[in-house]
Amino acid sequence: MQSEMKIGFVGGGNMANALIGGLAGKLTAAKNIHVIDPNEEALQKLAQAFGVTTALQAGEALRACDVIVLAVKPQQMKDVVQNLKPFIAAQLILSIAAGIRAVDLSRWLGGHGAIVRTMPNTPALIGKGITGMVALPGVSAAQRDAADAILRAVGATVWLDDESLIDPVTAMSGSGPAYVFYFIEAMQKAGAEMGLTAEQANQLAIATFTGAAELAARSTEPVSLLRERVTSKGGTTHAALTSMEASGVSDAIVKALKAAAARGKELGEEFGRD
Ligand SMILES: NC(=O)C1=CN([C@@H]2O[C@H](COP(=O)(O)OP(=O)(O)OC[C@H]3O[C@@H](n4cnc5c(N)ncnc54)[C@H](O)[C@@H]3O)[C@@H](O)[C@H]2O)C=CC1
Numbered sequence: 001m002q003s004e005m006k007i008g009f010v011g012g013g014n015m016a017n018a019l020i021g022g023l024a025g026k027l028t029a030a031k032n033i034h035v036i037d038p039n040e041e042a043l044q045k046l047a048q049a050f051g052v053t054t055a056l057q058a059g060e061a062l063r064a065c066d067v068i069v070l071a072v073k074p075q076q077m078k079d080v081v082q083n084l085k086p087f088i089a090a091q092l093i094l095s096i097a098a099g100i101r102a103v104d105l106s107r108w109l110g111g112h113g114a115i116v117r118t119m120p121n122t123p124a125l126i127g128k129g130i131t132g133m134v135a136l137p138g139v140s141a142a143q144r145d146a147a148d149a150i151l152r153a154v155g156a157t158v159w160l161d162d163e164s165l166i167d168p169v170t171a172m173s174g175s176g177p178a179y180v181f182y183f184i185e186a187m188q189k190a191g192a193e194m195g196l197t198a199e200q201a202n203q204l205a206i207a208t209f210t211g212a213a214e215l216a217a218r219s220t221e222p223v224s225l226l227r228e229r230v231t232s233k234g235g236t237t238h239a240a241l242t243s244m245e246a247s248g249v250s251d252a253i254v255k256a257l258k259a260a261a262a263r264g265k266e267l268g269e270e271f272g273r274d
């Protein structure tokens with residue numbers, strides 16, 4: 001059932017598009033979604049695609065919102081939030097920015113307590129996102145439900161007790177779609193180098209990813225067992241996995257995710273000062 005929730009977006013870029021795609025006309029009517037962005041082209045695209053209302057800067061429409069989603073780059077957050085301050089009263093503030101800590105957002109907003117920090121991902125665009133979320137103690141049960149409803153409109157939600165775990169979530173599912181695309185690109189390249197057409201390589205790589213991921217999602221058994229079932233003794237999979245182990249692929253992936261989490265923490269320290 002559609003709610004009457006009024007949702008403001010500050011920033012109408014990639015991630016706002018992904019979220020609005022799942023919300024407009026579903027959780028709430030498109031007219032209840034208001035987007036602020038200084039980029040006129042971005043606003044036109046959103047208005048045309050979803051029928052949301054837009055403005056180049058914050059105004060009364062933002063003040064009337066129940067929830068305001070902060071969807072600008074971490075580097076811009078402090079300036080953006082300080083300019084929003086005159087328009088913030090009781091609204092729930094929902095940040096999707098990597099790194100930026102809730103306590104810094106609260107300070108920039110003069111001690112605002114109703115803040116939920118989240119980390120969604122781009123599959124939200126097709127309703128298959130997953131979002132890690134954490135609430136400041138000043139968030140009411142109703143506001144927590146509203147935040148959950150917004151992110152559940154575009155996929156699954158995982159609530160965290162400890163804000164520091166948002167950086168690992170960012171490293172896994174926030175940035176994760178890029179690792180999957182990277183792996184698919186490498187498989188496509190291999191297929192093409194071995195003589196398949198680009199179209200065949202594309203079809204084979206993507207169907208393998210979606211099929212294996214669906215199998216893992218539906219299985220009650222550990223993923224390692226599913227892997228072993230593909231790996232015949234002395235066979236082709238064994239040859240590939242032995243080569244990957246020799247190249248340190250698993251260790252490299254663990255190292256890469258830790259680098260992403262460290263960068264998240266660093267962004268918070270770098271752009272959350274004063
Ligand atoms: N792209 C992704 O996969 C994910 C991104 N995020 C987070 O989402 C946030 C936005 O990222 P993207 O959408 O990828 O970036 P983007 O660059 O596509 O969008 C940012 C938007 O903010 C707008 N903007 C700049 N100054 C503004 C201002 N003063 N007021 C309002 N809007 C302003 C820009 O014009 C742009 O349209 C970031 O903080 C990022 O960490 C979180 C999860 C996944």
Ligand SMILES: O=C(O)[C@@H]1CCC=N1
Nearest residue numbers: 097098170174175176
């Ligand atoms: O790369 C980034 O910083 C953002 C956060 C997660 C996905 N994209």
